[in-house]
Amino acid sequence: MKTFFSIILLGIIAFSCQKELGFENVAATLPTLTTTPLTSITSTTATSGGNITDDGGAIITARGVCWSTSANPTVALSTKTSNGTGSGVFASNITGLTATTVYYVRAYATNSEGTAYGNEISFTTTNTSTALPTVTTRYLSSITRTTAEGGGEVVADGGTTVTARGACWSTTANPTIALTTKTTDGTGTGTFTSNLTGLTAGTTYHVRAYATNSVGTSYGGDSVFTTAPPPTIPTVTTTPISAITSTFANSGGTVSSDGGAAVTVRGICWSTTANPTIALSTKTTDGAGIGTFITSITDLTASTTYHVRAYATNSVGTAYGNDINFLTPLPRPDIYVGGYEAGTMVEFVAKTWKNGVPTTLSDGTSDATVNAVFATGTDFYAAGSIQNHTSGSPEPKLWKNGVVTALPGLCGGAASSVFVAGTDVHISGFTATSNPGCAAISPKAVTWKNNVLTELTDGTSPAQTSSVFVSGTDTYIAGIELLPGNGTMIAKVWKNGVATALTDGSINAYAHAVFVSGTDVYVAGEENVIGGVAYAAKIWKNGVGTSLNNGIHDTFLNSIYVSGTDVYAVGYEETDIPLKSVAKIWKNGVPTALTNGANDARAYSVFVFGTDVYVAGYENNGTKDIAKIWKNGVASSLTNGTQNAAAYSVFVK
Numbered sequence: 001m002k003t004f005f006s007i008i009l010l011g012i013i014a015f016s017c018q019k020e021l022g023f024e025n026v027a028a029t030l031p032t033l034t035t036t037p038l039t040s041i042t043s044t045t046a047t048s049g050g051n052i053t054d055d056g057g058a059i060i061t062a063r064g065v066c067w068s069t070s071a072n073p074t075v076a077l078s079t080k081t082s083n084g085t086g087s088g089v090f091a092s093n094i095t096g097l098t099a100t101t102v103y104y105v106r107a108y109a110t111n112s113e114g115t116a117y118g119n120e121i122s123f124t125t126t127n128t129s130t131a132l133p134t135v136t137t138r139y140l141s142s143i144t145r146t147t148a149e150g151g152g153e154v155v156a157d158g159g160t161t162v163t164a165r166g167a168c169w170s171t172t173a174n175p176t177i178a179l180t181t182k183t184t185d186g187t188g189t190g191t192f193t194s195n196l197t198g199l200t201a202g203t204t205y206h207v208r209a210y211a212t213n214s215v216g217t218s219y220g221g222d223s224v225f226t227t228a229p230p231p232t233i234p235t236v237t238t239t240p241i242s243a244i245t246s247t248f249a250n251s252g253g254t255v256s257s258d259g260g261a262a263v264t265v266r267g268i269c270w271s272t273t274a275n276p277t278i279a280l281s282t283k284t285t286d287g288a289g290i291g292t293f294i295t296s297i298t299d300l301t302a303s304t305t306y307h308v309r310a311y312a313t314n315s316v317g318t319a320y321g322n323d324i325n326f327l328t329p330l331p332r333p334d335i336y337v338g339g340y341e342a343g344t345m346v347e348f349v350a351k352t353w354k355n356g357v358p359t360t361l362s363d364g365t366s367d368a369t370v371n372a373v374f375a376t377g378t379d380f381y382a383a384g385s386i387q388n389h390t391s392g393s394p395e396p397k398l399w400k401n402g403v404v405t406a407l408p409g410l411c412g413g414a415a416s417s418v419f420v421a422g423t424d425v426h427i428s429g430f431t432a433t434s435n436p437g438c439a440a441i442s443p444k445a446v447t448w449k450n451n452v453l454t455e456l457t458d459g460t461s462p463a464q465t466s467s468v469f470v471s472g473t474d475t476y477i478a479g480i481e482l483l484p485g486n487g488t489m490i491a492k493v494w495k496n497g498v499a500t501a502l503t504d505g506s507i508n509a510y511a512h513a514v515f516v517s518g519t520d521v522y523v524a525g526e527e528n529v530i531g532g533v534a535y536a537a538k539i540w541k542n543g544v545g546t547s548l549n550n551g552i553h554d555t556f557l558n559s560i561y562v563s564g565t566d567v568y569a570v571g572y573e574e575t576d577i578p579l580k581s582v583a584k585i586w587k588n589g590v591p592t593a594l595t596n597g598a599n600d601a602r603a604y605s606v607f608v609f610g611t612d613v614y615v616a617g618y619e620n621n622g623t624k625d626i627a628k629i630w631k632n633g634v635a636s637s638l639t640n641g642t643q644n645a646a647a648y649s650v651f652v653k
Contacts, residue, residue: 028058031109035065035118036091040218042131043099049083049091050107050118058111060085065092067105075108075115097125126215131158133211135165137220138191145201145228145260151185151193152209152220160213162187167194169207174222177210201230231260234312238268238321239294246302246331252286252294253310253321261314263289270297270308275323278311300328303610330610333652337616337638338370338382339627341645352382352399353627353638353647361399362386370399372417372649383415383427396429398451408453413443421470425450428477430464445479445494456494457481465494471516478514478523491525491540502540503527509538510556517562524560524569537571537586548586549573557586563608570603570615583617585633594630595619602646603630609652616647 032054040047048065066073066080073079081092097103103125107118126132134156142149150167168175168182175181185192199205205227209220239252251268269276269283276282286293300306306328310321335355343349343364350361350368361382362368368386375381380401385394393412398405407415409431417428427448445456445463456477457463465479477494483505491502491511502523503509509527516522521542526535529551536551539560548569549555557571567588572581575597583594583601594615595601601619608614615630627638627645639645 028111028113029056030113030116031056031060031087031111033063033107033109033116033118035105035107035121036089038105038121038123040132041123041126043126044095044097046094046097046103046105046123046125047091048094048105048107048121049089050109051089052087052109055087055109056111056113056116058113060087060109060111062110062115063090063108065094065105065107067094067103069101069103071104072117072120073104073106074117075110080108099125099127101125130160130213130215132215132218133158133162133189133213135209135211135218135220137167137207137209137223138193140196140207140223140225143225143227145230146197146199148196148199148205148207148225148227149193150196150207150209150223151191152211153191154189154211157189157211158213158215158218160215162189162211162213164212165192165210167196167207167209169196169205171203171205173206174219175206175208176219177212177217182210199227201227203227228260231314231316233317233319234259234263234290234314236266236310236312236319236321238308238310238324239292241308241324241326244326244328245300246328247298247300249297249300249306249308249326249328250294251297251308251310251324252292253312254292255290255310255312258290258312259314259316259319261316263312263314266293266310266312268295268297268308268310270306272304272306274307274325275320276307276309277320278313278318283311302328302330304328333609333612334375335614335629336373336375336380336651336653337627337629337647338373338384338649339616339618339638339645339647340369341627341639342643346387347644350382350384350386350397350399351645352380354380356629356636356638358638359402361402361404365389367394368397370648371415373651374418374420375651375653376420379420381418381420381425383418383429385414388412396427396431396448398425398427398448405451407448407451409446413446415448416465417467419468419470424470426468426470426475428465428468428479431455432459442482445477445481447475447477447494447497449475454497456497456499460484463492466511467513469514469516474516476514476516476521478511478525480510491523491527493521493523493540495521500543502543502545506530508535510535511540512556512558513560515560515562520562522560522562522567524557524571526556526571537569537573539567539569539589546589548589548591555584558603559605561606561608566608568606568608568613570606570617572602572617583615583619583630585613585615585630592633594633594635600625601628604647605649607650607652612652614650614652616650618646 033052036049064081064083083090138151166183166185183194235257243250267284267286284295337353340348348367366387370382370384372383382399396407396415413431415429419426430443442462445465461482463481467478469476488505489508491509507528511525513524523540537548537555537557554574569586581600582597583603599620603617605616618625625644627647
């Protein structure tokens with residue numbers, strides 16, 4: 001009795017625990033399933049199966065199909081299959097059938113509650129002598145965006161002639177000949193090829209070979225393939241810019257991919273703005289296809305930033321490479337220099353140099369020199385003098401493109417400067433010197449315009465001009481004139497023939513060069529220091545003088561050039577020990593030595609072109625003076641040092 005009640009108590013406790021834990025008994029039911037339609041029907045076999053969609057809450061311990069020549073077959077019959085356990089889809093092979101016989105088939109599933117059946121399906125076996133063909137699907141090849149090559153092989157005809165064969169395809173599995181997307185590729189057994197057309201790019205398709213005889217149509221396996229993706233624009237990169245000049249450059253590109261469509265045109269396009277396109281006229285056409293190409297960019301403007309992109313065009317559109325920008329330099333200028341080099345018979349032979357190549361302007365039988373040069377258009381002018389054999393005096397001369405013209409003057413003289421404005425050639429200098437065969441006349445400050453002489457002084461006191469500059473309709477000339485009475489030299493500037501004294505005559509002063517920038521008139525020279533004997537370099541701006549040094553050492557300015565807000569002047573300064581001349585340049589009043597003072601050197605002319613500063617002069621090599629050009633402070637020799645030489649003027653164009 002005690003034991004019985006213990007068992008009862010344990011059962012109550014267990015039941016209570018189940019309720020507390022949420023476990024309650026649920027009654028199981030029969031499974032739920034369907035029968036798979038019959039396929040591969042022959043005279044003795046067929047294929048079916050089932051799909052168990054619900055196990056009824058209990059494990060499926062047996063499943064399969066059962067069949068009979070009577071309706072509603074059950075598992076009680078021996079004509080059944082056993083196809084594993086559990087839920088889901090299963091396949092069943094039905095064998096041992098009789099030809100031309102009607103059969104009934106049902107899928108079944110068994111759990112602890114019993115056996116459930118799927119829907120009943122009837123079918124008729126074929127005649128013993130015929131069956132469906134046997135066919136396999138060929139592997140797909142030659143796949144493009146819109147086509148592919150497939151096919152299959154009819155292994156057996158099923159006992160009756162195969163009247164049609166081919167391939168059918170769809171974007172869903174197991175396509176059939178009910179679709180329009182199929183081919184017809186002959187009859188009979190054997191291998192055949194099917195061309196699939198009208199496909200869509202970048203799409204996955206299913207394809208099956210088929211074969212049809214009098215029994216019906218059979219299919220090969222389902223083969224899956226994807227068409228090639230749709231074309232895109234090409235892939236192109238821009239070649240780095242090379243061989244850049246002021247008007248020309250090289251570039252190109254590399255078309256590494258055509259995007260799946262033939263590249264019909266390629267090249268480069270350029271502009272002064274970023275990301276140029278082929279809509280511009282500034283482009284090249286450089287063939288077709290993929291690969292690397294090189295081309296040239298022409299008709300560029302100097303000192304301009306350009307953007308360049310390679311391009312390639314196919315049926316989809318135009319692709320561009322990376323944007324590369326570059327700056328065209330200023331044109332490589334021509335550098336004109338005038339001066340002299342000693343000859344075998346005379347001390348001075350007039351010479352000019354263009355880009356370092358010398359041209360001799362005199363015959364070497366009389367002293368001659370070039371004091372100034374000027375280039376415009378295709379014409380090159382040189383002004384200077386040639387000594388007269390009879391009088392022994394220099395005579396003013398002008399050379400145009402190497403052809404000499406005598407300038408009118410009284411008893412000799414010299415041309416010191418030349419300036420071409422439009423069609424007018426302006427020259428400054430002096431005439432009328434005291435020499436044998438000529439009356440003792442003081443040198444006169446003069447100017448020539450188109451070979452017509454104009455005297456700026458009357459000869460009562462010595463005077464001469466050193467520099468001429470034309471601005472608009474105004475002509476400015478710098479020079480000197482001796483003050484009558486005290487013998488002091490006065491620095492002067494003439495504007496349209498009217499003189500203005502830059503100094504008062506109390507001390508000696510010299511004006512060697514004039515430059516006009518806008519409304520400002522600059523004159524360069526030197527002035528004696530009051531109470532001393534040394535000369536201080538000096539610049540007058542609009543008549544107001546500024547010394548560039550303290551006058552302890554003799555310092556002389558020979559040339560001046562104004563570029564923007566920068567004022568450049570060149571000359572030389574004498575040292576004490578050893579007594580040497582040091583060639584110098586001043587920028588905005590700050591001096592820079594062009595030579596180290598080991599040997600005599602002088603700077604006579606300065607010209608600014610873009611960001612480059614050119615200076616002409618000479619430097620002694622220990623025995624001879626060498627004509628030299630300094631570009632941005634770096635010297636280049638115009639002569640080899642075997643004869644004395646000097647460069648008096650430089651012009652850059």
